[in-house]
Amino acid sequence: MALVNLERVWKSYKKGRDHVEVLNDISFRANSRDFVALMGPSGSGKTTMLNLIGGLDRPTSGVVTVNDLVLNNLSSGKLARWRSESIGFVFQFYNLLPVFSARQNVELPLLLTKLGRKQRKKNAALALDIVGLSDRARHTPARLSGGQQQRVAIARAIVADPKILVCDEPTGDLDRSTAIEILRLLQVLNQEHDKTIIMVTHDPKAAEYAKRTMLLDKGKLVSSLLQPKVGAEAEA
């Protein structure tokens, strides 16, 4: 059974008087430890598909199943709880809360758990250590570079130990060398920490770090390719 399974999924919404079809009859599977890059032109439905997988949005029709759980029928409260336990999110613009330090930002998802204060602090420190930012734990986002902020965002995404990471253009705001660092970090999380990663990107170079790439166009999946090994995987 696939970890992520989209079965004949449609998504449409109203824009003024128009009815916009964003996803047309999409079926998609991702197995555990998969690393999938979703590519396609703007407006092809990549982010919408990612939002459905992450439980941020609901399909108009079709079934979204993640880890044997059908997300369609979950109440917003249960969906929120499920997101906190099962999914880590990484955004293009990091979306860190500006008043909190790096460690506090990483600790945020743990406030929803039953962990005690000390344990939360310990877990956040561990997550920051994994992304190589232990020495920046007390810094607020404003005092961190773009790459460092994205590492903090990744630490926040993994701190509750979810099986799946959904990443929306994680390198879209970064220069090439920093982007490569982030992509290598994602590869490490995929290969060494068994995270299943679904990443939206415009960048073919970034997509090369995934195990396979899915192409979307006008709301339809048009092709799927396996990638040659790059980055940390190739070096290994």
Add this chain to the structure above:
Amino acid sequence: MTTFGFLIKSMFRRKLLVSLSMLSLTTAFLLFILLRSVAVLFSGDFASVSDVRMQTASKYAIILLLPHSYGEEIAAVEGVRDITFASWFGGVFKEGDDSAMTFAVDPSTYFEVHENYQISSEHLDAFLELRTAAVAPEAIMDRYDLEVGQKVPVTSSIFPTANGEPWTFDLVGTYSSKNEVEADYLPFLFHYEYLKEATGVSDVGWYTFTIEDPEKASEIAQIIDSKFENTADATKTMTESEAMKNWMSQIGDIGLMMNGIIGAVFFTMLLLTANTMIHSYRQRIPDLAVLKTLGFSNNKVAGIMLFESLLFCTTSAAVGIGVATLALNGIGPFLPVGFVLAVTGPTLIWGASIALGLGLVIGLVPAISANRLVIVNALHTK
């Protein structure tokens, strides 16, 4: 980081804006307590005054005197138990100071009618014995540093002496009230006979009497007032609590004015604070969307907004009330004796209720909006 720490830090996201807004609200609560205390004083909301004791005074103004003969006629009315009288003297104990409550009374009956007053038999005997004797309550003793046994010089603009010198009373004792609240409103008492002898005045300020059945108060009042209705000295009889309110209302409906000002202050604050909270909410839409993405439920995010609003208002209220209490304690010694401004229990309850109500009202719109926030739309709001 604790959940509370998270909430506090979120609240003070814009430190200057939030601090200034809190300062404004703190000032509003400070004003509320000060004005409300004044309003309470002038509304005559005295817990100590009695409905068993009644008072007959001039129908037109409390400063107008009534004939001494009225006393016997009032005492003869069925249902009237004990009767006494008093005259307003308007004594000034210290040059440049305001007059303190000073009454010329009949010592032999005054304490019988005012059963709530406590005086030792020793002090009462001394008071009865000497025509120039006087007794003072603790508040006046403390205020003017008086001691039993000393002579007390007092001037009066209502009853000046022939040679312009102060009156001199022999302070023979002190008295108090069973009711603590009333203790601050007690007058300095001296012999009416002494006043009569020195000035030739034979009329009295008002009559105070007790009745057997408080339910017959209005009936008795009607009988007494109708007796003197067509005379030059028409009377107005009422229970002591009504009399106190009536006396206060002659100064002006200050309570109404104060409540009006309080209302205006809070209405303005409601608008200002609501504006701050809505502005803060709008700025935080992307952050709230992030929290929802991370797994904070709609209700939790709404709760954060509501909590912030309540914390904002209750903290401001607590500081405002605290400062006001200190301020009232500070200005107390500079007020005329008998004028006690204090934070009463009902005022505190009002303050707390307003803080909670304000917090709920101004937090409701941001909380509902946060609850309904659609993550995928809000994440990209800048």
